[in-house]
Amino acid sequence: MGLLQVGASILTSLLIGVLTSAAVWTRFAQTARTYLLLAFSILAVYWFQPLIPLRSFDFWLPSLTLALVVLTWFITSSNGARSSSWRSSQNLIALLLIAGLPALIALSRYFLPEPIFTAAAPPRFVIFLSFVIALAIAVTLTVWLSRRFVWILSAVIVFLVVVLVILKTPALALQTSIFLRTLTNRSIETAASTDLRWLGFSYIAFRLIHVLRDKSRSPQVPLSGSERDQQAGRLPGLSLAEFATYVVFFPALAAGPIDRAERFAGDLRKDFVLTRDEALLAGQRIAIGLFKKFVVADTLALIALNDLLATQVRTAGWMWVIVYAYAFQIYFDFSGYTDIAIGIALLAGIKLPENFAAPYLKPNLTQFWNSWHITLTQWIRNYFFNPFNRWLRRFKSIPAWTMILAGQLATMLLIGLWHGVTPNFVLWGLWHGAGLFLHNRWSDFLRTRHPDWQQNQRLQSGLQIGGIVLTFHFVALGWVFFALSEPTRSWQVFLKLFGM
């Protein structure tokens, strides 16, 4: 999101907040708020999508996002609740918005000299119409199948994962681009793996998978208390408007956080009045976020580690500066966006979850990962780490430490792959997996061999400070994998950092 889009989002959210507050005495205030949020979110899906070199794909990718939302809602909402019937007036209005606004955008090519909500001119209306008809058939068929075959939910999850893998794997993304270019009679000479920049898909896919997974989960499988609350049948029946707003909520579209559907819907259903204090709090968050992102992070970005600098920096000292700059740049960039998203959402009465909690001040790697990209970590914990550990525990012969190592490595590997299927993201994941395992062993060692150390305040303070410094540097060195495109380049940076 650029400054213009942030500004428009702030004004829209504020307007929705003020209108809802003014009409709070009516029965329809909260419903109207949901529709308004949905309408702007739909427009934002198109508006925020950057231009891509495949003709009309800046229109088709957002349309596919909405199609996936509608499809997922239809196959997850068939539990007989009133809100889940597509014939209810609420859902018909939502359906009308989801189909109507893109239709208006598609039609705009005939009456606007320049596109407003898409980066390039939208496709011809008749093509759009064909897409809607095809989608309607696909949804009907999938819903019909899903009522007969339980595995359809899992099949949609697999489909989302496959799309995610294609987008995140440079070689596959390139092949897909070549295929699409061939299909649309475009030159394949200029095809690149970055052609398919599908705005926010990583987050959208995870939100959809969360809903599909929670719906498909068998109630017979024993769950822990919190998991049971979160997953087993606790997913409320969401109306289409609530569900679609949750998935494509405009403040969180580009960079999260990854909220949970039931929590989000709870906020939507609450009576909301935008008070002065809330507006002030939201303003503070937005101002802090803007400063972090557009002043601090964008400035640090000028000197932060990248492939080119990795080969150009001459001394170890300056290499450390460049690595530190990257560490702070990525933090201020990401946490700045989160602050902006949280602030904008607050203006409309949605309390998005926090994503960062001073991660660079944490004394160990476990605490770092509990305070860095928190919603992603929780998602991975719920849907991968815990099930994976339960599965591992079936093998009684495996020693505990092996299970811990396997769990940590696999989880962090998955987080790495979520960022991109490249050797460097794999190494980054393994780096953190190994770090978490080592910390686990160290904690265990201290707890069992030196329980008295916990009573020594001075020692604890020393360990705390040393832990912060060590954790920060471990994380900063990990960014050397994350920031660069090739392991050999990362290795060169490590050699330079240590004067070799």
Next chain:
Amino acid sequence: MEPANPRIRLFPVLAKAILLFALFNFAFPFLKDLPLGKFSLYNSIFPGRERLPYGEVRESYSLSPFDIDAMFASHVIAGTEKGPDEYRVLLIGDSSVWGTLLRPEETLAGQLNANAVEACGKTVQAYNLGYPTLSLLKELMLLDHALQYQPDMVIWLTTLESFPNERQITSPLVANNAERVRGLIERYDLSADPHDPELVELSKWDQTFVGQRRAVADILRLQIYGALWAATGIDQVYPKDYVRAQIDLEPSDEFHGLTSEDLPSLRESLAFDVLEAGMSAPSVPTILINEPILISNGQNSELRYNFFYPRWAYDEYRQMLLERSAEHEWNYFDFWDLAPMTEFTNSGVHLTPQGEAILTDKVAEAIQTTCQ
């Protein structure tokens, strides 16, 4: 939800913030007399640059601000105390002096310093004050500013393409320094139009902080790029491959709309008044050098020396330069055919490091001769 801060009232805070910003915004034009550009992280936190900042892409770790104070403040000359053994030489010129595609140590200034040339019993310390874009007025403007740095000698390297009157103000650096340019026109009684439409006039709004945000951002970015200059020693992009200067030339003898039949018009169309002003400005020995050009032996080379110059115009220019030098008793050296064709890079005036080495030897001799 907990109140953020019960004592803070939202609208007064907003109103005060807007009022303060508006005051600062409209007071900003009154700060223009403060030498804000002179505040620099260079020569203190970061080493000074070895040439003036010029860059068009982020990967050059440089940019092209128009604030001459800021440009010089980032240059090593602004932070170097002149030592008793230093013979300070300022090199003025275009991109060939600045060193397009050359690392700082490969430029004329870099090689003069590496060679530790002796002059008047001292060691020559050369400062690269060349700046890309071809305009004598741009060079006069930079020379005028640079004289405050106590030179012992000024060397001005130039070429015909910097001379046409129509080129003088089109350099963005000149166009965006209207007041300085007018000062020069008045002081040296130059024929250039002080109200030339190319000169960028700032409206009242353009002078406010909001209007000047790009200029302010440029100065701040220049400071940040200091870290990368210090870390890498890089201040321009060095592509692995580039298109070499044209050898096969167009069958045309045109030079800025003139042909060989317009020989008398050529004399009137060149800004010799600017050259004379520049040569008279320093109170120290000044050397004028006609810099090396590529002499092609390719297609149509009987008509043209290179992409820039038809033979008739360039020959006439050399003759004029010789006459003016004799008339004003300038220390003039004509090195036009010094470098072989193979020692040029992407333009008819950009030399390779080896080409610069040939030029360096000649310039060193010129310094020693002039000094005596």
